[in-house]
Amino acid sequence: MSKEIIQVKDLKVHYPIRSGFWNRITDYVRAVDGINLTINEGETYGLIGESGSGKSTTGKAIVGIEKVTSGQIFYKGQDITKASNRRKLNYNKDGQMIFQDSMSSLNPRKRIEDIIAEPIRNFENLTTDQERERVQELLDIVGMPSDAIYKYPHEFSGGQRQRIGVARAVATNPKLIIADEPTSALDLSVQAQVLNFMKNIQQQYNIAYLFISHDLGVIRHMSENIAIMNRGRLVELGTKDDIYKHPMHIYTKRLLSAIPKVDVEHRAEHKKHRLEVEAEYRNDQSKWYDKDGRVFPLQKLTTTHYVALPSAELNEMEGK
Numbered sequence: 001m002s003k004e005i006i007q008v009k010d011l012k013v014h015y016p017i018r019s020g021f022w023n024r025i026t027d028y029v030r031a032v033d034g035i036n037l038t039i040n041e042g043e044t045y046g047l048i049g050e051s052g053s054g055k056s057t058t059g060k061a062i063v064g065i066e067k068v069t070s071g072q073i074f075y076k077g078q079d080i081t082k083a084s085n086r087r088k089l090n091y092n093k094d095g096q097m098i099f100q101d102s103m104s105s106l107n108p109r110k111r112i113e114d115i116i117a118e119p120i121r122n123f124e125n126l127t128t129d130q131e132r133e134r135v136q137e138l139l140d141i142v143g144m145p146s147d148a149i150y151k152y153p154h155e156f157s158g159g160q161r162q163r164i165g166v167a168r169a170v171a172t173n174p175k176l177i178i179a180d181e182p183t184s185a186l187d188l189s190v191q192a193q194v195l196n197f198m199k200n201i202q203q204q205y206n207i208a209y210l211f212i213s214h215d216l217g218v219i220r221h222m223s224e225n226i227a228i229m230n231r232g233r234l235v236e237l238g239t240k241d242d243i244y245k246h247p248m249h250i251y252t253k254r255l256l257s258a259i260p261k262v263d264v265e266h267r268a269e270h271k272k273h274r275l276e277v278e279a280e281y282r283n284d285q286s287k288w289y290d291k292d293g294r295v296f297p298l299q300k301l302t303t304t305h306y307v308a309l310p311s312a313e314l315n316e317m318e319g320k
């Protein structure tokens, strides 16, 4: 049976909006507004949603670089919502993050050796020789030449920089990596390479990924379980089959129908489906959002599949 590594309970991250002469708080951006999810050891959990839906904020809160407004995050059953607990449980070593923009996440003034060694220095006392050996090993794992250690980030391509980002993320032997759009800035062919070697590394070291993307194709390739995020909440949550074969929420259907189909033969059919979904969405918003325009709490559909709909709607759909 799979073991839980991360459990998120009713997580909220609200950013204050200030205005006026006194710079008072007048409202809040509810970036994450009460989400629950569980990530198992060694699995890839896909988190998908449009820009601004709250995906990155969720990832940052889980890894501990964004302050939580309320709710709890558990790592192997222990509460790590507070920074002091994260230190005690060594979570800062075990939970790492890979960012979308490798150019700005890798310090341009530092050589690759120092960039990759930085997290190791924070947690281990290695001699210079041991440290260099470890960095060489990591570069080897991500398929980079050993002379890369003397170079600077700008001397590499986007795909190579992303591999360096992965080498740095795995340097501390983490158990969980938050991968925030790790390949969106890359060409399609390089994207596939980086995704495949992220999968290889995962199998080799039993790492769990929270894989954040707005690209349903990438999420399908990578994930076992998937959550769909909209307006700071989860609208649907399930296994890959639940989401791709039996999508229930209109927002999930919209995202799925927006995947570009290269298949010319079915283009007309795909367009018809998309127009139908868009029309349904426009005509009956009340079914999908409450009177304040907010997403409903998730309801259980099957043991793995959850959808954000009021109970009455759910009963009607199931013919009860």
Ligand SMILES: Nc1ncnc2c1ncn2[C@@H]1O[C@H](COP(=O)(O)OP(=O)(O)OP(=O)(O)O)[C@@H](O)[C@H]1O
Pocket: 015, 029, 030, 031, 049, 050, 051, 052, 053, 054, 055, 056, 057, 058, 214
């Ligand atoms: N530091 C911040 N201060 C105020 N508002 C913020 C801050 N960070 C994010 N937000 C807001 O919170 C909401 C969610 O942002 P977030 O970056 O989590 O979305 P996202 O789904 O990751 O989007 P994208 O795919 O574009 O990165 C957005 O409305 C954003 O403007």
